[in-house]
Amino acid sequence: MKTDSLFYELFKLHPESLFGLAGLKADGKYAFESITVKTTEKRMDGFFRRTDGSGADIFLEVQGYDDTEIYWRLFQEIFTHYAQTGSRKPFAAVILFLDKKYDPKNCPVKKFTSPNRLIRLYLSKCLKAIGDKAGPLTVLKPLIFSDKEKLPQAVPKWKSEIDSLRMSESTEKLLIDLLENAIISRFPKMTFEEIQKMIHYTPIEKTVVGQELIQMGMNEGILNGV
Incomplete structure (x- = not known):
């Protein structure tokens, strides 16, 4: 992928x-679509x-x-879309750079008439801002x-x-698939088998058997006065 x-x-x-990802508050409901x-x-x-309001x-x-x-190219495609559809709704142009080095910083438009705007995002900065917070963005x-x-x-x-998101089984499976593909994209020499072993690996202390062994060790320590 x-x-x-x-x-x-x-x-x-x-x-x-x-x-x-952008650290923005959605002011309405949106539907994601593919347009050509x-x-x-x-x-x-x-x-x-x-999908609601204007x-x-x-x-x-x-x-x-x-x-x-x-x-x-981005603005050409946006303006062509408006010319083809006749839409007069405002727009937000978002460019998500996977690395800051890919930003040529040569945007030809310096100022937009509000509420139209350009938003530049750098993936590393966005994900670091999220930190350890769990969510669908974890797959990135x-x-x-x-x-x-x-x-x-x-x-x-x-x-x-x-897992902590407690989504439906089908949604969770899709997120795991996306996580696997993100790992492959970042480390292309790895195999899916290697990644799946990591995903399904459970540390011994997290298993039922492991917890029983830990408890047995604690009990033995108590009996021996440790």
């Missing part, structure tokens, strides 16, 4: 995640359509490589994880965060 597809699947499942600009035949990475629609571009024309945490040696400890923790 490509990285942009990972975001597509996450936001399709849970559109509110974009606001959590007819003149370029390019599918935008994400379109969040406001608030802004959100256009999302996920950028994970160098492209000095990214701002030009591997993308900024650098120490492969610590994956065996990190993966079960991410799995536990997803």
